Amino acid sequence: MTGQNAIELQRMLEEIQGQASERTHSRFDHTDARRIGSAAAALAERDHLPIVVAVSRGMQRVFHAAFAGTTAEHDDWVRRKINTTMRHEIPSLEFVLRHQLSGHAPDWLDQREFAVAGGAVPIIVAGITVGAVAISGLVGSIREDHDVAMKAIRSARSQP
Structure with a gap:
C-alpha cells in the first residue's frame, strides 16, 4: 500500500467513524426498520440502482427488497455483511x-x-447494536453500498 493510499483509507475510516451519531437512535422497532428499508428502496427505484436491501432487528430480517440487476448472490452478501x-x-x-x-x-x-x-451499517440504541441495514450490488467503489445505507438512514430519520 502506498503512503497516499494509506492516507486516503485513514481519512475514509475517520469519516465512517464520524457517522456514529447518525447510526444512533433513541429506539428501533419494526416500524423503524421498515421505514429505513423503504427509504433505501425508494433510492433504488429513483436512481435505478441494482441493489438488494435488507434491514434486520436483532436476528430477524424485518425488511428485504431486491431490484432488477441483482441475483440470489446479492441476498447472500447482505446476510454475510x-x-x-x-x-x-x-x-x-x-x-x-x-x-x-x-x-x-x-x-x-x-x-x-x-x-x-x-x-x-449497525443501528445503535443506548450504546447497543440492535440491528443493521445492508445494501449489496454497487461495485463502483468500496463505499458505494455503505453510502446508500447511510442515505437511507438519514432519509428515514427525516420522515415523520
Missing part, C-alpha cells in the same frame, strides 16, 4: 478499512458466514 456488522458492532466498511490499514487479512473469518465488504 449483516453478520459482520452484528458480530463486530461496526459498519462492515469500517471493518474492511481497519484490516486494509493494518495490512492483515482477516483470514480467521469464515467467509461462508461473514463478508469483508462495505455495505452494512
